[in-house]
Amino acid sequence: MFPREYRGVAVAVVLFLLVQLGALALVQTFFDQGYQAVEDPSDPTNSIVYIGAVLLATVFFLAAFKYDLDWVVRVVIVATSGMLSWYVFSAIVPSTAAAVLGAGVAVGLWVYPEWYVVDTAGVLMGAGAAGLFGITFGLLPAIVLLSVLAVYDAISVYKTEHMLDLADGVMDLRIPVILVIPLSWSYSLLEDVGDDENDSDTDDATDEIVDNDGDDPADANKDPSDDIAPGDDEREAFFIGLGDAVIPGVMVASAAFFSSAPQYAVPIIELNTPALFSLVGTLGGLLVLMSMVMKGKPHAGLPLLNGGAIGGYLLGALWVGIPLAEALGITGFL
Structure with missing residues (x-):
């Protein structure tokens, strides 16, 4: 792994942390504002409804791309980004100001979708979505x-x-269903024309970086980090699906909100041992995922990320003495 790839991994970790910590900061406020979407958050059928919605959304997007309706996808995602940003801002500023800021995020995405604009919107969307789902889905x-x-x-x-x-x-729509990880600060998403050979999973998997060994002796004096991708196809960034940050964040937020473990006395965020361990497990899964991605092939992100989030949560719950049945949320079914 070359130096700028390490920097890219560090940026990915920071973005994940912002989403997770943002969700932890929002859960109590979202609950107080009445954003919990179900009457019984412990009902496991709530998950089935959401999974069905994911499948329908996937079919919708694939159909839109097949019939050259890309603009519809862009409108939907930009509008959703503005709405979720409004939810997030409404937790910290008056509603009118929150609406203006949310609209500003949507306008920024529409007129100038540079990588830092996309990432900012993605973090706001991710924190808002993880916070909302965190208070909607109980532990089970x-x-x-x-x-x-x-x-x-x-x-x-x-x-x-x-x-x-x-x-x-x-990829070419430049919308915050992805988090853009620049490997060079001079990288511009607006100037990146895209490449059909760059495989990435924008919902739940992570894009690849092509590693060129640089066997040409003339390359001996070059910075090895310049050889992440060869020739005119040199890669200056890689991409992580926003869902890779949001979905494990649901477990973190749910653990912080629903677990009976004592809360830490920390400002701004809700945090307890199960939530902390879940967060650490997610980041551990992310680091393993990044090490695999750097080898040059796309990988499904959620098996590692969700596995780390669930495993970390259960370990944290057991660590503080919560029985396994209670940690799994199945005591009501026994």
Whole structure:
């Protein structure tokens, strides 16, 4: 792994942390504002409804790309970004100011979708979505949701490969269903014309970096980090699906909100041991995923990320003495 790839991994970790910590800062406010979308957050069928919505959205996007309706996808995502940003801003500023700021995010995405604009919108969307779902899905529904989506992600990337087809459709739209990880601060998403050979999973998998060994002796004096991709196809960034940050964040937020573990006395965010361990597990999964991606092939992100989030949560719950049945959220069914 070359130096600028390490910097890229560091940027990815920071973006994930911003999404996760943002969700932890929002859960209590979202609950107080009445944003919990279900009457019984402990009902595992809530997860099935959401999974069905994910499948329908995937079909919609694939159909839109097939029939050259890319602009419809862009309108939907930009509008959704503005709405979720409004939710986030409404937690910290008056509603009118929040609406103006949310609209500003949407306008910025529409007129100047540079990588830092896309990432800013993605972090706001991710924190808002993870916070909303965190108070909507109790512990068992969250575990079910993450488990099923991890399996679905693996199938859609490695077997059917339709998630890679979806990625091909959204890359040129420059919308915050991806987080852009620049490997050079001079990188411009606006100038990146895209490459059909750059496979990425924008919902639940991570894009690849092509590694060129640089066997030409003339390359001996070059910075090895310049050889991440060869020739005119040199890669200056890689991409992570926003869902890779949001979905494990649901487990983190749910653990912070629903677990009976004592809360830490920390400002701004809700945090307890199960949530902290879940967050650490997610980041551990991210680092393993990045080490695999750097070898040159796209990978499904959620099996590692969700596995780390669930495993970390359960370990944290057991660490503070919560019985396994309670940690799994199944005591009401026994």
